[in-house]
Amino acid sequence: MHQTYTLREKIRLFLKLLWPILITQVSYNAMTVVDTMMTGRAGTAQQAGVAVGFNLWMPISIGLGGIILAISPIIGQLLGSGEREKISQAVTQGLYVSLLISVVLITAGVFFLDPVLGLIDIDDPEVYHVAKHYLIAIGFGIIPYFASQVLRYFFDAQGYTGITMKIILLIGLPLNVVLNYLLIFGKLGLPRLGGIGAGAATAVTYWVILFVSILLAARLEVFRSYQLFRRWYRPSLTAWWEQIRIGVPIGLSIFFEASIFSLMTLLVASMFDTVTLAAHQVAMSFSSLMFMMPLSISMTLTIVVAYEVGSRRYDDARQYSVLGVLGALGIMSIGAMLLFFFREPIAYIYNNDRRVIELAAQFFLFAMIYQLSDASQASLQGILRGYKDVTVPFITALIAYWLIGIPSGYWLAQSTGLGPYGFWIGITIGLTCAAIGFFIRLRLVQRRVKQVQIAHAEV
Known part of the structure; x- marks a missing residue:
């Protein structure tokens, strides 16, 4: 990370940080896409079971992962203020918190997995079986998932966004594809697990x-001075509290956003047939892949804004904010047009059932609209996290997604002739309300910071 002086320099640095984050996010999401595509070839019920399991795992994993995301603005502001010596302790405490989160989640899964799946009221026993054991299998990867996220944000916050990109793109994704092929279809003597x-x-x-990630954090020259995994700090409740204080509102905001998609999918599973569920999952899976662009912009905004705020260069933080929001909207507008023209070929990649393809293509039309609202709210949240302003956005997300988006979607699906399309309209309504709320909050935060800046200048 370094200071920039012109708009051109800001664009260059922003893109330098953005593209590795984007490739990393796409690669992570591609694992899910591969799961959906390959299980679709194993059977519609297999694909539907994975859809149910994933839509339970996804909001919980990224919601709790939001607590880990607090590492990014913490390190960013430490770098901006010149307190580099405190970074290794922040990372160590972050690893402790990640282990704590993992243990709590695994314990909850042992006691509540069956009751939660029972609430969904899945009619097809094969779908239920796949969903349950897909989640049990995922459970063995919970500890490394959260721990690796800590190291990822340690790399990213310092501007080394390409490290995680290379890990995921060159190792993680290819390995996942190969293992999927072997385990789903039972190749090389392995059992066929679907x-x-x-x-x-x-x-x-x-x-x-x-x-x-551990190997690179310990061995690369640029990180050796931190002495990670050589020098261990004792657990600090004060450090945990700082991360939790910032991370819990972030995690809850992410959870509320992710849950609106997952809950809609689970409601589709309980209200409509397997073909509708499979088509819904196809459209949602590809839409999630497209969302990786505004999400990556959001994460980049958190890094650059936190760095500038830590350095008290508030005008630079504002310039990055405008750059990021306009970029997210522009890119997603182009993506929506491409989706309109290629929606059926895209659906065919996931499933060869003509009924699923035709229905998924209709869902894509609604996805084109909500993605613009999604791009706005994601980028605005990234800016607010850079300011460490997380509590009001959390309340905004709660109201927009759970009190407006989900109820309106359910009502439209249940009480009108829209059927499953009503859920997609509800998603759009919730995301739009969230974007408006985040924009108002950002204006207030920037105005308050400007007043502080003027007061300091007068002194």
Whole structure:
């Protein structure tokens, strides 16, 4: 990370940080896409089971992962303020927190997995079986997943966003594809596990990613001065509290956003047939892949804004904010147009059932609209996290997604002739309300910071 002086320099640095984050996010999401595509070839019920399992795992994993995401603005502001010597302790405490999160989640899974799946009321016993054991298989990768996220944000916050990109792109994704093929279809003498094999493949991949991340953090010259994994700090409740204080609102905001998609999918599973569920999952899977662009912009904004705020260069932070939001909207507008023209060929990649393809193509039309709102809210949240402003956005997300988006989607699907399309309209309504709320909050935060800046200048 370094200071920039012109708009051109800002664009160059932003893109330098962005593209490795984007490739990393796409590669992570591609693991899910591969799961969906390959289990679709194993059977519609297998694909539907993975859809249910993934839509339970995804909001929980990224919601709790939001607590880990607090490492990024913490390190960013430490770098900006010149307190580099405190970074290794922040990372160590982050690893302790990640282990704590993992233990809590695994324990909860032991006691609540069956009751939660029972609430979904899945009619097809094969879908239920696949969903349950897919989640059990994923459970063996929970500890390495959260720990590797700590190291990822340690790399990213310092501007080394290409490290995780190379780990995921060159090792994680290829390994996941190979293991999926072997375990889903039972090749090389391995058992044919169907959708359950996709969960097992993901868990093994998480362990490999963690091992490689530890190796690089300990061995690369640029990180040796931190003495990670050589010098261990004692657990600090004060450090845990700082990360939790910032991370819990971030995690809950992410959870509320992710849950609106997952809950809609689970409601589709309970209200409509397997073909509708499979088509919904196809459209949601590819839409999630497209969302990796605004999500990556959001993560990049958190890094650059936190660095500038830590250095008290508030005008530079504002310039990065405008650059990021406009970039996210522009890129997703182009993506929506491409999706319109290629929606059926894209659906065919996932499933060869003509009924699923035609229905998924219709869902894609609604996805084109909500992605613009999604791009806005994601980039605005990334900016607010850079300011360490997380509590009000958390409340905004709660209201927008759970009190507006989900109820409106359910009502439209249940009480009108829209059927499953009503859920997609509900998603759009919730995301739009969130984007408006985040924009208002950002204006207030920037105005308050400007007043502080003027006061300091007068002194």
